[in-house]
Amino acid sequence: MADLSVNFAGIRSPNPFWVASGPPANTAYQAHRAFAAGWGGVVWKTIGDPIVNVSSRYSALNITGARMLGFNNIELISDRSVETNFREIAEVKKRWPNHAVIASLMVETRAQWHEFVRRATDAGADGVELNFGCPHGMCERGMGSAVGQQPAVTEKIVSWAREVATIPIIVKLTPNITDITSAARAARAGGADAISLINTLSSITQVDLDTLVPEPNVGGASSHGGYCGPAVKPIALNMVQACAADPTVGLPISGIGGIGTWRDAAEFLALGATSVQVCTAIMHHGFRIVEDMLEGLQAYLDSKGMTRVGDLTGRAVPTVRKWETLNLNYRRVARIDYDRCIGCNLCHIACEDGAHQCIDLVAPEGRGTGPGRLPGKPIPQVREADCVGCNLCSLVCPVEDCITMITQDPGVPEMSWTDYQEKLARGEMPPIPPHP
Ligand SMILES: Cc1cc2nc3c(=O)[nH]c(=O)nc-3n(C[C@H](O)[C@H](O)[C@H](O)COP(=O)(O)O)c2cc1C
Numbered sequence: 359m360a361d362l363s364v365n366f367a368g369i370r371s372p373n374p375f376w377v378a379s380g381p382p383a384n385t386a387y388q389a390h391r392a393f394a395a396g397w398g399g400v401v402w403k404t405i406g407d408p409i410v411n412v413s414s415r416y417s418a419l420n421i422t423g424a425r426m427l428g429f430n431n432i433e434l435i436s437d438r439s440v441e442t443n444f445r446e447i448a449e450v451k452k453r454w455p456n457h458a459v460i461a462s463l464m465v466e467t468r469a470q471w472h473e474f475v476r477r478a479t480d481a482g483a484d485g486v487e488l489n490f491g492c493p494h495g496m497c498e499r500g501m502g503s504a505v506g507q508q509p510a511v512t513e514k515i516v517s518w519a520r521e522v523a524t525i526p527i528i529v530k531l532t533p534n535i536t537d538i539t540s541a542a543r544a545a546r547a548g549g550a551d552a553i554s555l556i557n558t559l560s561s562i563t564q565v566d567l568d569t570l571v572p573e574p575n576v577g578g579a580s581s582h583g584g585y586c587g588p589a590v591k592p593i594a595l596n597m598v599q600a601c602a603a604d605p606t607v608g609l610p611i612s613g614i615g616g617i618g619t620w621r622d623a624a625e626f627l628a629l630g631a632t633s634v635q636v637c638t639a640i641m642h643h644g645f646r647i648v649e650d651m652l653e654g655l656q657a658y659l660d661s662k663g664m665t666r667v668g669d670l671t672g673r674a675v676p677t678v679r680k681w682e683t684l685n686l687n688y689r690r691v692a693r694i695d696y697d698r699c700i701g702c703n704l705c706h707i708a709c710e711d712g713a714h715q716c717i718d719l720v721a722p723e724g725r726g727t728g729p730g731r732l733p734g735k736p737i738p739q740v741r742e743a744d745c746v747g748c749n750l751c752s753l754v755c756p757v758e759d760c761i762t763m764i765t766q767d768p769g770v771p772e773m774s775w776t777d778y779q780e781k782l783a784r785g786e787m788p789p790i791p792p793h794p
Pocket of ligand 1: 378379380381403404429430431433434435436462489491492530556557558585586587588590614615616617635636637638639
């Protein structure tokens with residue numbers, strides 16, 4: 359069986375699954391419950407000068423069939439006393455010596471950074487995570503994403519922490535930035551041992567059309583919040599890969615953002631993460647989701663013949679390339695399984711109105727026995743010669759495995775856009791004819 363333990367920048371953890379800094383990592387009680395359920399690490403709710411929170415604090419993007427597809431909060435850092443937080447970290451670490459306990463920190467001055475890093479170390483924390491990502495409340499006070507959005511300030515504050523740190527420093531990055539690698543490089547320049555990403559995205563999830571006030575409503579007003587949950591996973595994966603692929607970053611990555619299953623976690627690992635962190639999915643479903651995550655990741659690694667989590671880390675990174683290097687002659691077409699097709703014709707409508715007009719409607723007779731179809735009611739048929747392989751029909755099709763994308767042999771060698779430009783310049787290629 360594959361070994362699930364990880365060594366993240368010197369922080370050892372029995373598995374790569376960590377509770378992210380947030381409401382599920384607020385108290386010793388929760389940390390004990392998380393570790394008992396199977397989590398390998400806990401990143402404590404950010405500790406700093408205690409704040410006062412508002413009521414209410416959360417809102418969500420719900421769509422049919424998926425509640426909390428996206429989640430928004432205007433909560434600040436810990437509202438508990440600094441003493442209580444560090445005392446509880448010490449208690450938790452004592453009871454769970456082999457699990458990772460990381461103190462998330464956010465303060466202002468150099469003296470405060472020195473004090474808080476030292477106190478985290480004295481409490482027995484395995485590492486500190488510097489929260490340069492919170493995009494609401496704290497940034498107005500010059501902290502959180504206000505730091506993470508300015509590489510020079512990021513570098514300066516990391517270097518303050520570095521002056522006293524004897525335990526690993528993780529810098530948690532904000533996604534509210536154009537180039538995440540510039541922030542990651544600044545963290546490295548300041549002396550960080552690792553990075554974690556992403557924190558939340560600045561957002562407004564909805565407006566109540568009766569009150570005309572966005573949610574969450576705080577006495578007739580709202581505020582820009584931090585967005586997270588499944589909806590942000592693609593953004594997080596993109597940024598994790600960008601950091602992992604950049605040799606000038608070169609730091610271990612803890613991947614965060616929309617992780618709720620072992621598959622999500624495996625994708626983050628494949629794109630370069632060494633550990634992963636989860637917040638919203640725990641708020642939604644509780645600590646026990648880690649049981650399926652552990653079992654699923656274990657089975658996946660075993661099925662791939664991988665003996666440890668590190669065998670997966672970064673495996674997909676080199677497959678993300680610059681567009682101009684992709685093979686222009688690679689060809690895929692859509693194929694419909696008529697024993698599954700229900701004749702809803704969503705693929706036809708999507709292709710006709712929203713894509714490339716290559717799915718016709720034809721008589722159903724003689725084309726399989728898909729359920730729910732009506733005699734004489736037309737069903738879709740792909741004109742493969744015209745299909746550009748865009749995937750849209752297979753994405754809108756409501757039936758699992760009904761439309762699959764088939765790879766066809768183009769009968770010509772690979773050619774990238776760069777190759778094409780070179781051949782064109784040498785007069786070896788005709789110009790691409792305009793689309794009819
Ligand atoms: C209600 C709430 C409070 C949060 N508080 C913190 C915090 O104190 N410190 C921090 O670094 N991140 C905080 N986060 C961000 C999470 O740690 C995480 O980066 C983000 O939610 C993305 O992960 P997810 O999609 O699994 O939730 C908070 C998130 C939520 C939803």
